Amino acid sequence: SLVTTTEMFKKAYEGGYAIGAFNVNNMEIIQGITEAAKEEKAPLILQVSAGARKYANHTYLVKLVEAAIQETGLPIALHLDHGDTFELCKSCIDGGFSSVMIDGSHHSFEENIKLTKQVVDYAHDKGVTVEGELGRLAGIEDAVNVSDKDAAFTDPDEVEEFVKRTGVDSLAIAIGTSHGAFKFKGEAKLRFDILEEVQKRLPGFPIVLHGASSVMPEYVEIINKFGGSMPGAKGVPEDMLRQAAKMAVCKINIDSDLRLAMTATIRKYFAENPSHFDPRQYLGPARTAIKEVVKHKLVNVLGCNGKA
Ligand code: G3H
Ligand code: 13P
Ligand code: ZN
Ligand code: NA
Numbered sequence: 001s002l003v004t005t006t007e008m009f010k011k012a013y014e015g016g017y018a019i020g021a022f023n024v025n026n027m028e029i030i031q032g033i034t035e036a037a038k039e040e041k042a043p044l045i046l047q048v049s050a051g052a053r054k055y056a057n058h059t060y061l062v063k064l065v066e067a068a069i070q071e072t073g074l075p076i077a078l079h080l081d082h083g084d085t086f087e088l089c090k091s092c093i094d095g096g097f098s099s100v101m102i103d104g105s106h107h108s109f110e111e112n113i114k115l116t117k118q119v120v121d122y123a124h125d126k127g128v129t130v131e132g133e134l135g136r137l138a139g140i141e142d143a144v145n146v147s148d149k150d151a152a153f154t155d156p157d158e159v160e161e162f163v164k165r166t167g168v169d170s171l172a173i174a175i176g177t178s179h180g181a182f183k184f185k186g187e188a189k190l191r192f193d194i195l196e197e198v199q200k201r202l203p204g205f206p207i208v209l210h211g212a213s214s215v216m217p218e219y220v221e222i223i224n225k226f227g228g229s230m231p232g233a234k235g236v237p238e239d240m241l242r243q244a245a246k247m248a249v250c251k252i253n254i255d256s257d258l259r260l261a262m263t264a265t266i267r268k269y270f271a272e273n274p275s276h277f278d279p280r281q282y283l284g285p286a287r288t289a290i291k292e293v294v295k296h297k298l299v300n301v302l303g304c305n306g307k308a
Contacts (some may be wrong), residue, residue, distance in 0.1 A: 077099045
């Protein structure tokens with residue numbers, strides 16, 4: 001059955017590694033991720049955004065994740081990604097999720113605390129864990145749209161009070177990452193000094209890194225080669241992610257890398273097989289590509305292989 005993030009974060013913190021939190025939208029994505037985790041014996045967080053829930057339907061996603069648990073026997077948390085209202089969080093908690101994020105980062109500090117605490121009170125009563133966020137990431141996604149000028153690094157002076165007053169189980173911080181495939185115009189830079197200060201203020205407390213795709217160049221290249229156009233796509237260098245995983249970061253969010261692997265594989269397949277039209281012929285290799293990306297992340301970036 002589903003697990004919360006409590007035990008996995010405790011072990012990740014102590015072991016100096018991070019759990020992969022991968023966004024899921026359909027069966028092939030869920031299968032690719034969970035087959036990789038099974039082979040690598042890795043604990044997993046599968047996360048669902050409001051957009052994913054709208055696309056695939058809450059019940060379908062829950063049942064697919066239940067099937068993955070039955071097939072793999074792994075500890076898997078089913079987590080709401082970027083919940084923006086109490087009602088959305090409540091709906092996911094009532095509907096079987098084991099963890100939720102309430103992202104109040106676009107509100108004032110006091111409003112963020114009030115909303116987050118409301119979700120924590122409801123969630124903890126039902127044995128569900130909660131991720132909060134302080135600071136704002138830049139980036140363009142369906143539901144998450146913050147322009148560069150509205151982005152703001154997390155203020156380490158606020159984290160203790162936020163965690164104490166809300167009771168959250170983990171905290172997402174903004175240190176220079178952003179959502180999507182275009183994260184840096186020039187050189188990639190993360191504020192590790194902020195992460196260090198946060199971990200000093202919150203000893204032993206699990207930190208979450210959003211926007212952590214590395215935008216793997218091999219897949220961007222395939223996309224551009226086979227009719228796509230993504231000039232200047234750039235992600236977080238994997239060295240930086242490895243560094244964060246050794247520190248207080250216990251959850252690393254990855255979505256864009258899965259999208260790119262899937263899209264690259266399907267573009268290439270169509271270019272090379274113009275007469276094929278059976279979805280299994282292109283979704284199969286796309287699922288395999290996701291599996292390969294996830295294996296690479298678990299083993300070479302997160303360090304959570306063998307920890308399940
Ligand atoms: O944080 C954003 C995730 O990549 C999910 O994106 O809202 O388009 O499903 P989405
Ligand atoms: P990426 O766009 O870097 O994959 O980030 C995903 C994320 O943070 C989901 O919440
Ligand atoms: Zn995010
Ligand atoms: Na860590």
